[in-house]
Amino acid sequence: MIKVLFICHGNICRSTMAQFVMENLVKKAGLSDRYQIESAATSFEEIGNGPHRGTVMKMREMGIPMREHRAIHMEKSDYDKYDYIIGMDKWNYQNILRIVGGDPEGKVSLLLDYTDRKGQQIADPWYTGNFDETYRDVDEGCRALLQFLEENR
Secondary structure (H helix, E strand, O other), X not given: OEEEEEEEOOOOOHHHHHHHHHHHHHHHOOOXXXXXXXXXXXXXXXXXXXXXXXXXXXXXXXXXXXXXXXXXXXXXXXXXXXXXXXXXXXXXXXXXXXXHOOOOOOOEEXXXXXXXXXXXXXXXXXXXXXXXXXXXXXXXXXXXXXXXXXXXX
């Protein structure tokens, strides 16, 4: 089983969106038994809160199912639990490395690193208000990530 952890600042917008988009892609491909997909935050600000209403509305609009979710904080032990730890932006990336104490196994990356937009960041809709743009980037990244994972099994 491949274990993927999506990370953003609060775990109510981008990482939650990526979790549900990826779960949907995996399910549609008939690969649910091969993947465990979760999400978490690098901050404590939203711990225990549900997904942002903008994320919920975008998932409904796109017909992507959501399961019960409450924001959780990433733990140092997650480095050993997950095969891939995927941040949404460079600030998340740096915070992930701080939390886990480095990346000796090369598990940490940005979601858009799996696309032809390597190194680019997914804008935080908490600040931009643009959940459409965030969804397009998350969807592109998740599709590319799934293709990478299946090609490198």
